[in-house]
Amino acid sequence: MRLIVPLPGNEAFAERLATAGGFELGRLETRRFPDGESYVRHLSDMAGRTVDLVCSLARPDPGFLSLLFAADAARDLGAAQVSLVAPYLAYMRQDRRFKPGEAVTSRPFARLLSGAFDRLITVDPHLHRYPDLAALYAIPTATLHAAPVLADWIAAEVPDALIIGPDEESEQWVAAVAARVGAPHIVLRKIRRGDREVEIVLPDLGAWTGRRPVLIDDIASSGRTLIEAARRLQAQGLKPPVCVVVHAVFADNAFEELARISDQVVSTDSVPHPSNAISLAPLLASALREPDAAGPARRRRRSESGAVTTEGPG
Numbered sequence: 001m002r003l004i005v006p007l008p009g010n011e012a013f014a015e016r017l018a019t020a021g022g023f024e025l026g027r028l029e030t031r032r033f034p035d036g037e038s039y040v041r042h043l044s045d046m047a048g049r050t051v052d053l054v055c056s057l058a059r060p061d062p063g064f065l066s067l068l069f070a071a072d073a074a075r076d077l078g079a080a081q082v083s084l085v086a087p088y089l090a091y092m093r094q095d096r097r098f099k100p101g102e103a104v105t106s107r108p109f110a111r112l113l114s115g116a117f118d119r120l121i122t123v124d125p126h127l128h129r130y131p132d133l134a135a136l137y138a139i140p141t142a143t144l145h146a147a148p149v150l151a152d153w154i155a156a157e158v159p160d161a162l163i164i165g166p167d168e169e170s171e172q173w174v175a176a177v178a179a180r181v182g183a184p185h186i187v188l189r190k191i192r193r194g195d196r197e198v199e200i201v202l203p204d205l206g207a208w209t210g211r212r213p214v215l216i217d218d219i220a221s222s223g224r225t226l227i228e229a230a231r232r233l234q235a236q237g238l239k240p241p242v243c244v245v246v247h248a249v250f251a252d253n254a255f256e257e258l259a260r261i262s263d264q265v266v267s268t269d270s271v272p273h274p275s276n277a278i279s280l281a282p283l284l285a286s287a288l289r290e291p292d293a294a295g296p297a298r299r300r301r302r303s304e305s306g307a308v309t310t311e312g313p314g
């Protein structure tokens, strides 16, 4: 039976995942030594097991070494395969050098995870300029999509919805959500001017004032995209929107600001947040039940020197 091991902060999601999939829930002890270094101890038997470390990667920096140490220790303790289940995958947005000298952090981050895990399973990674995760990760990856569960939530909770994507990039998956809901959809135009500065351009929406706008986006971080979109919609006489996001990263007071001008703000549980209303646990559990959901995992061998060698795809 698969062993699901949560990193700190991921216990509730891991429990939902283990329950949904009928998997065993493992335990990991972590703490800091007095000098600030990380201590990691597996409290479950790893020998010969298929182990899934569960770690949503919103704000990944403080816990990242513990994650790498937990993966290394699992293998060292005899795990047959060590996967990372990251419902939210970080460092996807610095996908090119925007200014001279910048680190293209998506690449070294992917190299670090590819060196530590046999495979990666995630939901709607922010693939802006990369065609897929295989362009970035050297290990087999499975990319799951939240669109069907978002659509099912909207269909059950929001009558007379008008599905709205805040930018042209969102067209494809907004159309998929709208088709499943059986509602019309439109896509706005976004001009990003900085980390916290976006401009949203709307077509004439006068024909849609009777519908409930449902703004959907993959990530809410500074919240500016959704806040600006919500403001523009209301300036055109539309009702306050329902905002549905996959990854509730929400920096600073972004959530409170967005909630003030929205009818409702909901998210999936890929990042633990008070707005979580749609669970991804059943989706991830069924992917984990499929033996080949992530493609054949790499086989690793640890040499006597401790070096890990890789065979198979990737």
Ligand SMILES: O=P(O)(O)OC[C@H]1O[C@H](OP(=O)(O)OP(=O)(O)O)[C@H](O)[C@@H]1O
Pocket (backbone or CB within 6 Å): 093, 126, 128, 166, 167, 169, 190, 192, 195, 196, 198, 217, 218, 219, 220, 221, 222, 223, 224, 225, 226
């Ligand atoms: O809450 P916010 O701070 O507005 O960030 C979230 C928005 O940013 C991303 O798109 P975008 O293409 O603007 O960002 P990218 O350049 O990072 O891909 C994402 O798809 C959201 O629309």
